[in-house]
Amino acid sequence: MSNGFSILVIDDEIQIRKLLEITLEANGYKLLFAINAKEGITMAASHQPDLILLDLGLPDQDGQVVLKQLRDWYQNPIIILSVKSTEEEIVKALDSGANDYLTKPFRTQELLARIRTALRGSFNQSQEPIIAFGAITVDFVSRIIKVKDEVLKLTATEYNLFTLLLKNDGRVLTHQYILKEIWGNAYAEQTQYLRVFVAQLRKKIEEDPNRPKYILTESGVGYRFNSG
Amino acid sequence: MSNGFSILVIDDEIQIRKLLEITLEANGYKLLFAINAKEGITMAASHQPDLILLDLGLPDQDGQVVLKQLRDWYQNPIIILSVKSTEEEIVKALDSGANDYLTKPFRTQELLARIRTALRGSFNQSQEPIIAFGAITVDFVSRIIKVKDEVLKLTATEYNLFTLLLKNDGRVLTHQYILKEIWGNAYAEQTQYLRVFVAQLRKKIEEDPNRPKYILTESGVGYRFNSG
DNA sequence: ATTTCTCTTCACAAAATCTTTACACTATAC
DNA sequence: GTATAGTGTAAAGATTTTGTGAAGAGAAAT
Structure with a gap:
């Protein structure tokens, strides 16, 4: 359900907060959530959200000032939500470092699309997370496993079991x-499957399948993976 | 006087072009300047501008399609200028890769501020519009694919799948x-389509379609392209 | 109206994967 | 040492998934 992104909403209007909570x-x-400038800055600092939705009409401080203060150290996208629609206000906010x-009142789908756009721009520079240990490399995004730089061919079930x-x-x-995890609840007693697939996995990833280094047997209980 | 940034305006309306020329x-x-989609794509490829202002109402092609084609290889900011203001149109454009x-009619100072914002966040790292591997060459601008210097004739669906x-x-x-990407959400279960089209693609680009080098099968999961 | 091209669908062949069987091996308990 | 329960492995058979040619449907071009 979660997409992994956190958003900080700084807005004093309860209706807006409720609406954003539901849709986002x-x-x-x-x-x-933060309901004023002070709380907003504190929460931004303590939680480091991936994106901030900032209302310019806060009770305790001018939103433009809050924006500038945030930009002193906060690098992720900031999208302004405001009732003010004068060109001057918009230009000032954008030049102070707002991304949008x-x-x-805003349209929900448009807000969502603009959030996606802002997040896309700031997080696509990052490399794909790759896990490595021994001679093995695992790329979960590409779904590719390498052993000594050779792409390892795993069947769907083998891949599921391995991951x-x-x-x-x-x-x-x-x-x-x-x-239960791999085959489903109905297969909970088919321990023989497991033995067959563990053997196949070992044949593919272990240097010496007779003396497994990674996939260890816990006799009478199950298996344990050991990456280092 | 110059700030060093180049902007490509793709718009068929002379008044808009004049206005932008003066203010920018x-x-x-x-x-x-380009006055239609074809010219726009060509100029984007030949001049590699730092930013593109794209009108969606071009005479020769749907702007949303132009946007997608540009995004096949053009990585710098694209800002849409359009008379259409429906939420659907906006969401579609943003999700197709537009930055704003x-x-x-737009307000000049706001446009300037949004251009500054878009340029602020970009690193001018456009990719070459032509890529090559093995005996295959792909030109994203002219949408021509060559195998051993022979122009490959692909249908629209084949081209989409290949790219x-x-x-x-x-x-x-x-x-x-x-x-979902090629045929749309409703076709998510029609794996047979995929098999047919993958077979056709392989017949056209693989040296030995029985032992595919580029389009690899991941049984039970999907397909993987391997350019080298 | 006819031809050409592309997409969709079907039927079956081919390949890959999963399941099952048989039996060998290992560790522990007695 | 022997029995026993648990574990490992190869291989045959069953099943699923994938590949492919071809026929029919529709749309576009001539």
């Missing part, structure tokens, strides 16, 4: 748990 | 994802 959370964003400016173990690095997973 | 040049931008959307795979070089794309 429905789209997978994690929301934070929407006038209230399940990997995600629980160091932990013992019971046979039952693994079977 | 007065602010130090170097201007380029202004409805005509989708190409843009995700190395990544595994699921059947569902590809179907």
Whole structure:
């Protein structure tokens, strides 16, 4: 459900906060709220949200000033939501470092699209997260696993099993748990499947499948992955 | 006087072009003009401007399509200028890769501020509009693909599928994802389409379609393009 | 109206994967 | 040492997934 992005809403109007809470959370964003400038700056600093929605009409301070203060150290996108629609106000906000400016009342889908655009621009520079250990490299985005720079060919089930173990690095997973996760609840007793697939995985990733280094057997319990 | 940034204006209305020429040049931008989609794409490729102002109501082609074609290879900011102000149109443009959307008539100072904002966040890193690998050459501007210097004749669907795979070089794309991208959400379960079109593509670009080198099958998951 | 091109659908062949079986191996308990 | 429960592995068979040619439907071009 979550898309991994957090958004801080700085707005004193309860209706707007409620509306944003419903629409943004429905789209997978994690929301934070502040009802005035002081609280907003504190929360931005303590939570480092991925994006800030800032109302310019705050009770305790001029929004343009808040914007400038945030921009002294806050690098992620800031989108202004304001009832003021004068050109002067918009130009000033954009030149103070705002990424976009929407006038209230705003259209929900447009706001969502502009949030996506702002997030796209600031986070696409980052590399794909790649996990590496020993001679093995795992790229979850590309769904590619390499052993000694050779692309490893895994079937869908093998890949699922491997990533399940990997995600629980160091932990013992019971046979039952693994079977339920990979094959579904009905297969919880088919421990033989597991043995077959574990053997195949070991053949592919272990240097010496007879003396496994990564996929360890916990006799009578299950398996444990050990990346280092 | 010059600020070093070049802007390509793609708009068929002479009044708009004149207005932009005066205001933008007065602010130090170097201007380029195109009066239709074809010319616009060509000029974008040949001059690699720092920013594009694109009108959606072009005479020869739908602006949303032009936007998508530009985004195949052009990475600098694109700001839409359009008389259309429906939420649907705006969302579509932003999700197709536009950085901002202004409805005509626009306010000059606001446009300037939004141009500054867009340029502020970009790193001018446009990719070459022509890419090559193995015996294959892809020209995103003219939309021509060559294999061993022979022009390859691809249908619209084949071209879309091919470039989708190409843009995700190395990544595994699921059947569902590809179907949704190419045929639309309603076709997410028509994996048979995909098989037919993948077979046709392979017949056209692979040296030995029985042992594909570029379009690889990930059984049970999807397909993966591999350019090298 | 006819031809050409593309897309969609079907049927079946081919390949890959999963499941099952059989049996060997290992560790622990007694 | 032997029994026993648990584990590992190869391989055959079953099933699913994928590849491919071809026929029919529609749309566009001639």
